[in-house]
Amino acid sequence: MANLANYIVPVFVLGIILYAFHKKVNIYESFLVGAKEGIVTTFKIAPAVIAMVFATNIFLNSHFLEFVFSYFQPLLTSLGIPIQILPMAMIRPISGTATLAIMTNIFQNYGPDSFVGRLASNLQGCTDTTIYVLALYFGSIKVTKTKHALQAGLFADLVGIISAFIITWLFFG
Amino acid sequence: MVTYIWVFFIVIGSLFTIANGGIANLNSEILKGGSDGIKLLLDMLPLLVLWTGIMQIAEDSHLLDLFAKLVRPLLSKLFPSLPKDHPAIGYIASNIAANALGLGSAATPFGLKAMECLQKENPQKDTATEAMITFLVLNTGGVTVIPTTVIALRMMYQSANPTEIILTSILATFISNIAGLIFDYRKRRKNHG
Structure with a gap:
């Protein structure tokens, strides 16, 4: 294939x-x-890409996300969701390269055929870099009033993350 | 909306870094932010040039029209606000097809071109049209059929069965896209009163 x-x-x-x-x-x-x-x-x-990379860099390197998900850890563990997937799920809408880096890391440490490895694979396939794509596409034509585009995109991402987990659990759990 | 995210990223990112004593890092981060953006653009440039070139050939030979005609029945249901022969349809279809095959880098040029076509007939240039939003919902949902990059990475890390995630990926994609489309549809209905 x-x-x-x-x-x-x-x-x-x-x-x-x-x-x-x-x-x-x-x-x-x-x-x-x-x-x-x-x-x-x-x-x-170019302006939209440079602006987004600039802000994304500052945000990701501040490790604010890691700080936020340290609070979610107990909840996820009790639900049986592998904690390693959380950084990937949260960075997915922002940066494609960062997500791939995390997925590679998961493959390296747990193997692509582990539960978290399969979950990461499915997650990568079913969502996209929503915020980045919105900034890029609307920025290219100078549309600033985006109405419900972001909410719809993030809602789809959330449903994607949840269904990826359920599907991985059903098929490979 | 993008403005809020942008400000949020910079303000939260900066304050959190400073609070953790990383002012030196933040300083260098801000200074090199621009060059990282340029690097990404330079990575995109050759692909954009190549694909818009190839697609111009497809447009001039009317192959794109043919493709658009093929997928029109489905797309006109998803984009009721677009006239049947709208030039954006061919590019929207190509974008979805490229995404479906896991060719993200080829999908972007088609997507940008589709947005440009949609913008031409937008009466309010600073406001997103319904078709634009539906298109972006499909785009950010990532309509993947063959997740090429994931399969390649799984092979690289010696998966016993690199392609076993194809079916499950399709299922998850399908559900997330339907969810996004329903959300979009309900919002649209509400706006129309």
């Missing part, structure tokens, strides 16, 4: 190019037009 996954991108790219060739599109010109747009987009999102 993982080998098969290697084919996705090349097949996708080849398919697009061959189809365009068949339709007699000026492929090279099209690519240049699009690529230029990509550069423009990068500049457009």
